[in-house]
Amino acid sequence: MCLQGFQGYGYSEDFVLNMVRINEMRKSADCTVTLTNEPDDICSACPNLKDNLCENKKQNEIIVEMDNEVLSHLNMNNEYNSIDLFNEVASIFNSSDSVENICNECKWAEKCLFYKKLI
Numbered sequence: 001m002c003l004q005g006f007q008g009y010g011y012s013e014d015f016v017l018n019m020v021r022i023n024e025m026r027k028s029a030d031c032t033v034t035l036t037n038e039p040d041d042i043c044s045a046c047p048n049l050k051d052n053l054c055e056n057k058k059q060n061e062i063i064v065e066m067d068n069e070v071l072s073h074l075n076m077n078n079e080y081n082s083i084d085l086f087n088e089v090a091s092i093f094n095s096s097d098s099v100e101n102i103c104n105e106c107k108w109a110e111k112c113l114f115y116k117k118l119i
């Protein structure tokens with residue numbers, strides 16, 4: 001979801017460069033995605049990732065809750081083709097109600113094209 005809304009903002013230059021790289025990779029027909037609610041390839045470049053936690057324990061709990069809300073609609077045991085996964089995500093989260101528990105507290109919501117197209 002966040003990748004679909006990404007328009008170049010982020011926590012640091014390295015983070016943004018990594019987001020750009022992953023956002024391009026996920027559009028390739030042979031890209032495979034493994035789902036996780038732990039720090040992933042995007043988080044790996046984030047300056048706020050410390051000891052495998054997002055910023056602090058409380059913030060980490062919020063992020064994991066957001067992840068789990070998304071993951072509850074998908075099969076964690078599957079490896080997804082990236083294009084199929086992004087299409088499925090777009091069909092599940094297709095209204096402001098569907099992202100209410102995920103995006104409402106997000107500090108990037110005002111800059112996120114994915115969120116803005118739903119509200």
Ligand code: SF4
Pocket residue numbers: 001002003005099102103106107108109112113114115
């Ligand atoms: S509003 Fe925030 S959590 Fe929701 S899709 Fe956009 S960046 Fe991700």
